[in-house]
Amino acid sequence: MNYAVIKKYDIANGTGIRVSLFVSGCTHNCKGCFNEEAQSFDYGDEFIDAVQNDIITSLKSPYISGLTLLGGEPFEIANQRALVPFMRKVKREVPQKTIWAYTGYNYNTDFAPGGRAYCDVTDEMLSMIDVLVDGEFVEELYDISLRFRGSSNQRIINVPESIKSGQVILWDKQ
Numbered sequence: 001m002n003y004a005v006i007k008k009y010d011i012a013n014g015t016g017i018r019v020s021l022f023v024s025g026c027t028h029n030c031k032g033c034f035n036e037e038a039q040s041f042d043y044g045d046e047f048i049d050a051v052q053n054d055i056i057t058s059l060k061s062p063y064i065s066g067l068t069l070l071g072g073e074p075f076e077i078a079n080q081r082a083l084v085p086f087m088r089k090v091k092r093e094v095p096q097k098t099i100w101a102y103t104g105y106n107y108n109t110d111f112a113p114g115g116r117a118y119c120d121v122t123d124e125m126l127s128m129i130d131v132l133v134d135g136e137f138v139e140e141l142y143d144i145s146l147r148f149r150g151s152s153n154q155r156i157i158n159v160p161e162s163i164k165s166g167q168v169i170l171w172d173k174q
Contacts, residue, residue, distance in 0.1 A: 001047045001082035004038035014100035016065025019058045026073035028104040032139030038072040059094045066098035075103045075117045084121045087128045104136040132157045
């Protein structure tokens with residue numbers, strides 16, 4: 001897996017100050033995408049162990065609230081398989097930090113068995129995410145006043161509560 005950029009002091013993509021990993025590769029091709037260059041799976045640099053360790057070191061700072069995964073598309077199947085081992089390390093080494101993720105896929109349909117983004121590691125990946133912003137960016141629904149999302153069709157989901165209840169529970173700290 002490649003990554004486009006790492007922001008070590010991001011305040012736009014989740015609560016608090018976060019380390020944000022923008023992965024490369026996305027098949028959605030949303031009109032008006034803010035990160036069009038990261039749609040290519042070949043864009044950026046290889047996500048090697050040294051990069052992963054640097055992110056974890058940054059996450060250990062007391063003022064960092066957590067990690068945010070976005071892109072590109074973290075839930076492209078190849079990206080899921082690369083991210084899950086990294087996420088295990090994050091949960092093991094900084095378990096108090098939250099993990100947010102952004103996806104153009106739909107939580108209800110695409111992450112269910114047989115869904116477009118479902119594979120052997122999807123359930124595990126979701127189990128390590130605290131908050132998920134789902135839904136493709138829709139340029140016609142763009143609204144600058146929305147917190148943590150770009151278009152009004154996107155949802156901010158409390159993943160642990162959604163898994164526990166078996167239905168989508170929206171994150172309510174907006």
